[in-house]
Amino acid sequence: MILLSLALALLPRAASAEKKVPAKEKASAETNDPPGVRKADEIIARHVEALGGLEKIRAIKTLRAKGRLEQQGVELSFTLWMKRPNRSRMDVDVKLGMIVQSYNGKEAWWVNPLLGITEPAKMPEEFAEPMRRWTDFEGPLVDYKAKGHAAEYVGEEKKESGSVHEIKLTLADGEVWRVYIDANTNLEVKRVFRQTYAGETKDMTTWFRGYTTVAGVKIFRTIQGDGPDGTPYTMTFDRFEANVPIEDARFDKP
Numbered sequence: 001m002i003l004l005s006l007a008l009a010l011l012p013r014a015a016s017a018e019k020k021v022p023a024k025e026k027a028s029a030e031t032n033d034p035p036g037v038r039k040a041d042e043i044i045a046r047h048v049e050a051l052g053g054l055e056k057i058r059a060i061k062t063l064r065a066k067g068r069l070e071q072q073g074v075e076l077s078f079t080l081w082m083k084r085p086n087r088s089r090m091d092v093d094v095k096l097g098m099i100v101q102s103y104n105g106k107e108a109w110w111v112n113p114l115l116g117i118t119e120p121a122k123m124p125e126e127f128a129e130p131m132r133r134w135t136d137f138e139g140p141l142v143d144y145k146a147k148g149h150a151a152e153y154v155g156e157e158k159k160e161s162g163s164v165h166e167i168k169l170t171l172a173d174g175e176v177w178r179v180y181i182d183a184n185t186n187l188e189v190k191r192v193f194r195q196t197y198a199g200e201t202k203d204m205t206t207w208f209r210g211y212t213t214v215a216g217v218k219i220f221r222t223i224q225g226d227g228p229d230g231t232p233y234t235m236t237f238d239r240f241e242a243n244v245p246i247e248d249a250r251f252d253k254p
Contacts, residue, residue, distance in 0.1 A: 039153035040167050043181055044141050050186035052217035057138055060215050062246045067237040071227075080237075087251040088135045103128075103135055104251040111254055120254045133175065140169060141179065141188070148172030156183065164189060187211055187218060215242035 033041075048054055063082040068075050069092065078092040085105070092099040096113035101123070103109075108128035109120050123131065140149055154166040163183040170176050180190035188208055195204040208220040223235040 036153040037151065040151035043153065043165050043167065043186075044144060044151060046186045047181050047188065048142055050218065051142070052213075054142070056216040057142055060217060060242045062243055063137075063214075064241045064244050064246065065237050066239045067235060069233065069235050071233040072231060078235075081246050081250055082135075082137055083246050083248070083251065084137050086132070086135045086137060087248070088131075089251050089254075100254045101131065102251050102254055103131055104248070107253075108132065109253045133171070133173070139188075140171065140177070144169070154178070185211075188220075212240070214240040217242075 048057070051057060061084050063080075065080040065082075066077070067080070068077055070076075076092050076094055078090055081087075081089045087103060087105050089100070089102040094114060097118070098111065099114065100111040100120075101108070108123035108131050110123045110127070111117055111120055122128075136147070140147070141151075144151060149172055150170045152168045152170075154168050157164045157166060157180070164180045165183055167179045167181065168176065169179050175193070178192040179188060180192075181187065182189050190208070191206045193204055193206075194201055204225065206223060206225040208223060210221040211218045212221050213219075219237075219240060221237045224233070226232050
């Protein structure tokens with residue numbers, strides 16, 4: 001439900017952990033859903049209900065959030081705007097000015113004084129591609145089949161704090177993610193994907209913590225993970241506002 005563009009779109013393009021097979025082709029090749037596919041579908045259905053249900057999820061048309069990004073002892077404030085179906089913008093306040101990332105559903109733009117980009121410029125494809133992938137307003141699991149994704153149950157991990165279900169999610173473009181859903185709350189707690197940085201591809205893990213309810217829908221308040229260079233980060237959302245007026249122009253060239 002919430003965009004991860006700040007943590008991910010500034011990083012190099014993601015690469016799948018396994019050979020890319022377009023999800024639609026995979027789904028069409030399965031005339032009868034095997035048990036792993038049915039199991040995944042059941043878990044995802046419970047997940048959607050735990051979020052608040054499809055009706056309430058779809059009732060949210062826009063979202064504005066304010067929060068903080070912490071990395072290497074530095075805390076930066078940010079504002080995030082989102083609008084259906086896949087528009088997003090994030091402004092991050094840094095000492096040299098504002099980092100701006102915007103995506104209007106077709107083109108991605110940015111301003112990043114930390115990289116010497118002081119005037120609005122089209123985002124390079126290596127950064128724009130993961131941003132597009134993460135700007136699904138509802139998230140990849142909601143109505144996943146209609147989006148062309150495919151899901152397969154991998155297994156259950158048992159821990160002292162409880163059990164989590166692991167699901168292999170093949171996106172419509174062939175990208176492969178591992179999604180972990182808490183067996184008790186039915187909420188997503190972790191996501192694993194592949195990231196390429198400086199010529200090296202490695203597993204990247206993102207944790208979702210501290211869910212809150214906004215307009216009847218559960219949204220995580222904290223995102224934690226490590227950047228591709230191993231530097232840990234934490235994104236904390238302090239305030240959410242649903243269905244606030246946001247003009248389409250907000251997501252165009254800054």
